Structure formats: C-alpha cells, structure tokens
Amino acid sequence: MHTIKLQRTITVRTFDALATVAIGRERPEWLAVARLAKDFGGEITADQVRRELLGGVSPVAGQRVIERCVALGLLEHAEPRQHSSPARLTALGNAALEQGEVFVPEERLWRFYYVDDDPLVVNRLLHVEPLNDGDAKAERQQMRAARDPGRRDKSQGDDCPARLRTDLGVGTAMASVVEGGPSFILRTPPQAGSLSNEESLTLHLDWPVEGQPQVRLTGQWERQAAGRRKQDPPPRPLVVNRLLETPSVLGGLTHPLVWMELVAYGARLDLTTLEDWRNRAGRLVLPKHFRDLHPPARNSFQDAVSVPEVPNGLPGALERIGGFDETKLTGVEVVPASDADAQQWAEWLLRESLTTYATPATLKESAAKTRARFSFHSPTLPSPEEMLRQAVAKPTDAKARFLLAPYDLGLWS
C-alpha cells in the first residue's frame, strides 16, 4: 500500500487595488531593537536603546529609534499617546524576530492573488506583488483610467471580492506561495480595485500510509505585462511550489478511511465489503476475482486501482475535501474474493513457479510455499504425481518438459 496521491485544478483570481502591504525585508538594524526589547523582558526605553545600541549618543536619538520601530509595528508604546513611555514588543515584532525580517509597509497599487473557494486552502490570499514603479497617486490615476467606463461609480472601481474581503487576514504575517516570494502583512485591506484574469494551479493532496497528509500547490502564472514599458524585459512567470498549512477539514479523516472510499469508488465495491475485509485481515486489502487480475498482480498480490474522477459532493468522507482528478492507487494488496478464486489462483501460481526442471521434492516445496501465500483461504494443490499425469497427457504444453524430463531421465524417484 502506497501513498494516496490526489490532485485537482484550482482557480486563482487576481484583484488589483490600492492597499498598504508590509513586505518582509532584511533590516538588521530594526531587528536589533526588537531583539533588545525581547532581551529586556519585552519592554525598552529610549535610554536603554541609546546606551545599548547607539553608543551613548543623545537620548533624543534613542527616542527616534523607538518611534521608527513603533511606526514599523515592531514596538508599541506602553502608554498610548505618551511617546516618552517605554515601548513594548508587539506580536508583529515577535514575528519579525522569528522570521528574521522586518515588515516594511508600502501604500501603493498591489495585485492580490487569491483562491475563491477551496476546502483545502486555509490562507486564501496566496501572493501579493506591486504593480508598478510609480507612486501611489499616479497608480490611482492609472487605475481610474483603466476602469470600466460602464460602471455606475466610476470613482471607486470594482468592489473588493467578498471572499477576499473576509479572508484577508489583515495584520497577520503570511508567506507567498510563489518560489522566492516575500512574507507580507496586509496592513490596510483593499476597498476597490480591478478584477483581472484567472489563473490555474494544481492542488495536491498526498497522504502517506504512516504520516500526516500534505497539501501542496504547484504551477506557474504567466504575469501580465500591463504597465510595462517597451524597453522592459517581459515579466518572468511566477513559479509556485509550496506546501500549505494543513487544513482542519483533514483532521476528521484518516488514511484508511480515504483509501477505502477511493478503492470502493474505483473498484465499484461496497464500502462494507472493504471494511469487512479490513476487520478480517487486520489491514487494508482488496478482494479480487482471479479472472480480473493480470499475471503480475497474481504473482505479487498487489494491484493498482484506477479511480475515476471524483466529483465534488460525492457522499462520504470525500465530500468534505472536494473532488479530484482521476488517479491510480498503487501497491493495493489484493486477496482472493472467494475460495474458488483462491483455488484457481494457487493452481496458477504453482504452475507459474514451474520455470525449470523439477522433482517431486522441489514440487512439494513449491506447493507449500504457494499455499502459505493464502492467509485467508486453504486451496488444495495437486500432488507431484497428479502434475506429472497432466504433463504426460499434454506433453507439448510449454511447462510439461519441466516435469517430463526429470521423470523420463532418472530424477523422479
């Protein structure tokens, strides 16, 4: 039994809007202040900053440093409106220390990449990127110029999509799913902007036998060239390959449950049958009729189960995690569905084991090994003499010589 591998295509939308977004940047000088605050128990004064970090310059300099850290959100005044009061390390300051980056806010035109709706994507805002090098005012004008002339309120543009508005996670540090993408914090959410193209990504759900399920997004976005000057090189596509936060919806599921749902769906079996066999075998197995198995599966007792496309809303455990593309479950342990299947299967295996010249002793050994492979049935295998009789009756059979030659040429007794 191998890892369950499922995937589906998800739609990513973009929304271009003015907003203040803090982008994680390497700013060791401000991190040093946050570190100092943490070292002093979460609070520092301007004097402490002056002494510890600025080499004893004037107290005003220490106060200015603290004010800048407050502006960056790393610190906050212990007593609001009293700039001379000690400053406290904020949650954002702690996050900055953990990530080694300082989130520097920028107010400008941003493009927000977000997932409209998917039960396996926890953070729907996947990525942000600045749209142009101009200042915010110029960008606003540009946005207005590009606005749909038929809209009722021309001064506001498109409303921020509801899904984006409710799940933005304002003030929370987030990581872009784009390779090399920044960490960012949305400081002020977008209100109005411009809806643009839809893109696709592949969502993978890999569920190992031993271990936790993993959700990953992969794919590539071709970036639009809007606002690009002629001399600029074409924008490089954004490459996505990021493991996502495990969604809580998976918490109620288990690997065996998902496996059985998929196998039942793929093999057109009752879930009850699989559950009965799981109870009987103590592990996940798939009962199969001998005639339905190809030779490698008969030999290995393992098969691959093809699962057709799982539609959204399929009743059962899968309903909660959505639909998936068609897939194949490999390494599925198969067992005979009935005693008759086991009998045919064992006889077939014994015959297959006859790949070279045999004696009664080697045949008995092969038969014992073959029988031992059937834990849930007791097939009866022919004796060496019975096998010999069959070979004598059909001497031109491809396997007959392996019995007849030892019998005819002095190895049988």
Added chain:
Amino acid sequence: MISPLKKSHVIENTAPLPAGWVRIHPTTALDDRPAGAGLICTGPRKEFLSRLVAGVDSAKEVVLVASFLLADKTLADAMLRAVERGVRVYALNSSEQRLSRATEADGDFDQRMIDEHKALLDRLAGKVLLRSAEHFHAKFLVADPRGETRGWISTANFNKALEDGVELGVELTRDEARALAAWFNHAFWCEAERELVEKGRLSTVAAPPATPAQPPVEIIPGTGKHSTSLRDAVMEMIRGAKRELLVSSYGLEENHPAVAVLVDLAKHGLKVTVLNRPRPACKAAIAALLAAGAKVLAHEKLHAKAIWADGRGLVMTANLAAQGLDEGFEVGVRLTGDRAEALRGVLMDWANRFPWHFQVGEQLSSGISEFCPAESALKDGVRKIAEEHIEKLPPITARDALKLDDAKQPGVAKLLASNGKVLARKLRVEWEVRPPQLPVNAKERRQQRTVTKPSKDGKPVETVESVPYEPPVYDAGKEVFVLLRRPEDIEPARKLADQLNARVVLK
C-alpha cells in the same frame, strides 16, 4: 650436316616407395547384411538405419538419441512421428563450436555435414528436447527405457554414414540398453552445456534439481566427466591379448597409451591387425604400428571403432585418442561368445577386402595400381601406378661430332631415388646427343710449309710459309679442334683429327 642423335633407354623402376597407402583391392560396396548375434554393418541396404527407425516407430513412451552429428532425415522423420504420437524424444549432440573445430582439423569432415546437422536441429527444435556439449561424441539410441527397452550402440553418426560408411551397430540386451539410458541421463543432467530452447536459440544449462544415478559401468563402460571406464575397458582388453588383436578405429593417436600398448604387443610378436581410414592425422601411429609388425589396412569410409582380442569384443563410439577415450562422452558394449565371434567375422572380412594397405618401401614392380603417400589424404593424394613413365632428360653434348654414339649415357639413379615421385613400373628415359661446338676462345693453328717459288732472276727458290690446315684446326687451352664446315670434309676431318689427336667440332 651432323644432326643431334636421339637416344632412349628403358629401365625397371626398382625404387622403393615412401611410407603410404598402397591399393591392393578395388573399393567395392561391403556386405551390410546382419552379421548375426545383433551385430549389424551399415551400408547401402540401410539395414541398421531401418532398425533404428523401427525402434523409434515402435516406442511408446520415450526415445533417447545421442549422436555427435544428427542429420539423417529418415530417422528425424521417425523422431517427429514419435513426438506426434505423444512420445517424449530427448537428444544429445555435439556443440557447434566443436563441430566448427572438427571441420578445420579434419579434411573428411566437411561444412555440408554441419549444415545438414543444423538444418535438422531446426526441424527438431521445440519438439525434441535437445542438449549439447563440446565433448558429446557417443552415438546410440534407446527406446522406452522403462518398458520394453530396446537399444543400439552405433559407431556411425546418425547421418549419411548410416548408408555409406563402414560402420558397426550393435543391438543391445535390455540390461545394456537400460544401462545406456543411465549414461544418457547422466550426460543430459550433469555434462550438457546448452539446451535448444527454440529454433536457432541455445540456452546455458542450469544445475539439475537432483543428481541422477551413476551409470552401471560394468554393463556399459563409458567415458564422461566422472568416469573413464571405457578407456579402462579398452586398455584391459588390449593388454590382455595373448594371441591376436583386431582393431578398427577411425582415429589413432600415436601417443595415446592404447596405441602405445598395441605397438608394444606387435613388437613382441602378437598378431595385430589394424583397420583404419587413410588420413594424414593417423600417419605417425600407423607408421609406428607397421614398424612394430602390425598389419595395417584401410578403407576410404571406415569409421567403425571396435576391438577383438582372443574371443572378446568391444564395439564403441570412441577413437583410440585422448579426445575420445579420455575426455569425450563415449560409450561401448562388450561382446562375448557369438557376438564376439560375429565381430571377428566382420573385422576379418574387412581385413580381407579393404582396398588399402599401409606400406613402407614397397616395390612398384609388385603389381600395385594406386598409391597415396601417408602425409596426403585420399581425396587428393591418390596416384595411379603407370606401366611406363617417360622421362625426358636434358640434352648432352658429345666430345666429337663424328662420334655421337660414343657419348656417355646420362645417369638415372637420381631419378629412381626421387622418393616416389615417379610412379611407373618402367622408366623410359629419352635424351638427345648433340655435336660439340668450337669454343669461342679457340685460335686457329697454321702449319709451316716449304714452297719453291721463282726468284727475281727466275731461279727457283725454296721458302717456308705459314698456311691454314684444311679443314681448319684450332687450339683452345690444351685441346685441339678440327672444324667441320662441309659434309665433304668429314673424311679429311676424321683423318686430320686422328693425326693431330684432335676432336671434330662444328661452328
């Protein structure tokens, strides 16, 4: 003027022939009627082949066939018929590598035989279970080793040799045939190297799932990787001979102990007759046997391997050579009583009728018609003995043009001692005697003669003057020559030569 004189002389060719094969009888078809007691000779009546085919045709369960080469269509047809009846047919034969080497080493072994062999294997592939090894050389057939067992040992490969070879077959007793089947089993499982799995494809043989029983060598002696009981049986028979030994073998190796003992026994006066096929490969052994006093006879098609010694016989598949007796897979059957007597009858008949006799120093005058030097193969070495051979000798020059008959006769001793190159009972030598020529450096001799001539005053005066001889005379070194220029000068020249002790020559 003086024509060359043609002369000839006939002499009896008494020069001894070198070591080689002398024809003493014409080659005729040998009698291949059964010799009795289960002994059968091969031959145009195909008696032995018929028995083999009948054996296969009557088999109910199993047929075992072993042959260095397998190319007889009739027998192959019978094997395939047996397969169609549900009979299991197993075969052993030599590997392709060995066959290729045999072609290179043995002039009597041609590519056509191998091609026929391969073609037949293609026919049998997938129907007959066939294994091969480099050292497989035994030839035999056993039908139904478990039931009504019958078997034959053959000195002939199962190819055209069954019809045109000088070979032997022995019909075996049931015990012998079963012992032979045990030899087959052992070779199949323990000595085979390759197995024919399909047309043109041989796979390497894996270890057997069990070890077969050792063959009963006291019933059928054999040589294989685990046993040299056939060699032991041969040595015991030869060493034990007290009165007479008859040996037939296609191959004879001078250095093999069996041949060495034969030579030794012949030297000590035992009557030893060896039957062989004239081949350069056997030259040294044959010469040693002849020198020791053995009688050596041969036939162009002899391939049988058998020994008869003082009432005991052995027919086998091995030559008296290491590759057979020491290293091959070979079998033999001991013959006693009537069977041995039948073998003696056959071997004696062959000895009386075989066309070739090995001789050293045979006289051509003894009436022989053909000869093949020991170092040549019969197919390209046989030479007819002519009644008369004319040998044209180089011309000789007489000392005197008027005495051609007196010229010395040329020597023929060298010709007669030319190591058998002149194969005629009479030798006619012809030569030409030519008159001698005046040497190029000869200077004419003049004679002093007194002549009387009138002087100025008219009185006769005697004077001496130098004048040439008539016919002219020349000197060259210490020899004096009279030059003959015209037929009418013959008599004057003869007289002048006598007078001057000179030789008459021409220019």
